[in-house]
Amino acid sequence: MADKIKNLKVKYLRVSLLNGCNFNCFYCRPSGVRQMASANKGEFEKFQMAIDLFYKIGIKKIRFTGGEPTLYGQLVDLITSTRMLGDDLHIGLTTNGLLLDKLAPQLAGAGLNSVNISLDTINENKFKKVTGLDRFNQVLAGIIRAEKHIQTVKLNCVSIKGINDDETAGMIDFANQLGVDIRFIEYMPNINNPDDRNRYISGDDIRASLPYRLRPMAKQPTGAARYFRSSDLKIRVGFINSVSHPFCDSCDRIRLSSDGRLYGCLFSGESIDLFSLMEADAQKPLDQIRQLVGRKKYLGCAGALEAPDNLPSFINLGG
């Protein structure tokens, strides 16, 4: 099997476990859809089979996302069974942090290596405006608990013009006090909503507005973020400039949605029905996976601004 997919470029699988969420971040869903935790949930055994297949073909990193992955009832079991594949696999989670205060110890015990917690503001009123819920303090408790139990914790903040672009320095101070790295992600406008395009602001503009002298780290970690340090800070500050500086030519990601479809890119719209193909024969999808990866278009997440309208939304594919 190894031979058959030797040249496969993907090393990083992102699995969206469900498309429901306990938050209502205005920028994440197709326009007008307010979707709570009802949602499409993927079947446990099918996820296990898919993860097993990808591990065999050389995936080195897996991230559980959603919707909100902590609402997936078998999350801890899935991390446990994924960890059993091997200690060489990095297992990460992206979450809004609301349930981490309760779950962090179990997640760590199951073998989770890292957690990225999404936090767009530290202003409680704004938090409610962005997420639809008045739960900033519960998320803060989750961050603190995660830090105690989970090896690596990072904060992810989507920079949105007119919403939180005046708060970046404050967010960095906040992260610095907690001792966790923070990354600023360029907002990818929802193509179905023209107003959204005005909310985009580049990572370079955000960085230029900061009072810190941020120096790029000489040795950059692998991944989408470019990291900076400052003598005033103990943490690293990262920028994920997917729109202004697309990293498509080094992209090694592939994405599985909760309904079992495999996508090469957030912005290509092209997918294969992995779960159905695996039902017939667990090894059968190899050729289709290779073809899908081969057709990744490397449009750039800048493609967000001119992408076709049949794209899965972030809440379906995990951002």
Ligand code: SAM
């Ligand atoms: N619910 C989890 C969370 O919020 O972390 C995981 C799923 S969420 C879709 C994954 C990430 O996508 C979050 O960090 C979120 O901020 C980001 N995201 C959602 N919509 C986005 C957009 N339009 N542009 C940039 N990032 C977006």
Ligand code: SF4
């Ligand atoms: Fe939910 Fe995450 Fe989307 Fe916010 S960004 S609505 S927390 S899935």
